[in-house]
Amino acid sequence: MLAIRAVTAADWPAIWPILRDTFATGESYPFGPEHGEDFIRAAWIDAPAATFVAMDGDRIVGTYFIKANQVGLGSHVSNCGYVVAPGAAGKGVASAMCEHSQQWAIDHGFRAMQFNFVVSTNERAVRLWQRLGFEIVGTLPGAFRHARLGFVDAYVMYKKLAK
Numbered sequence: 001m002l003a004i005r006a007v008t009a010a011d012w013p014a015i016w017p018i019l020r021d022t023f024a025t026g027e028s029y030p031f032g033p034e035h036g037e038d039f040i041r042a043a044w045i046d047a048p049a050a051t052f053v054a055m056d057g058d059r060i061v062g063t064y065f066i067k068a069n070q071v072g073l074g075s076h077v078s079n080c081g082y083v084v085a086p087g088a089a090g091k092g093v094a095s096a097m098c099e100h101s102q103q104w105a106i107d108h109g110f111r112a113m114q115f116n117f118v119v120s121t122n123e124r125a126v127r128l129w130q131r132l133g134f135e136i137v138g139t140l141p142g143a144f145r146h147a148r149l150g151f152v153d154a155y156v157m158y159k160k161l162a163k
Helices: 009-024 037-046 093-107 123-131
Strands: 002-006 050-056 059-068 077-084 112-119 135-146 150-160
Touching: 002 093, 009 037, 009 050, 009 059, 009 077, 037 059, 050 093, 059 093, 077 093, 093 112, 093 123, 112 123, 112 135, 123 135, 123 150
Parallel strands: 077 112
Antiparallel strands: 002 050, 050 059, 059 077, 112 150, 135 150
């Protein structure tokens, strides 16, 4: 059974290979080869308001962070990043993490959630976010330099969480 809990310092050795391998594909996140482990750890663990792991038994099968999308007058909108371990794709991990993040956001006073940079060719993620109520509210033409496809669009996706 899948469980989602806050990250601990002891989780990093299991999280790092998942992030490293996902980012190395150059297909879904803007992190490049110049972004080493220390940089990624700071961005994924240290900077966000919170970071979580999805557990299947004692195995980490996914991770996500959540933070305010902007400071000050935009701080009521949250922002997240999700990564699922390759062997766990298609098993509901991303969906569970997104639903968990929305509840966490509501519980912590956020009124909406915005994904700033969803790569358009990541069709599985786009379909999932839409199924979970997110809308494409903007297209950034050619904003992502895909490792195999060259320059592709990125979407800004948004969902209102509170009335």
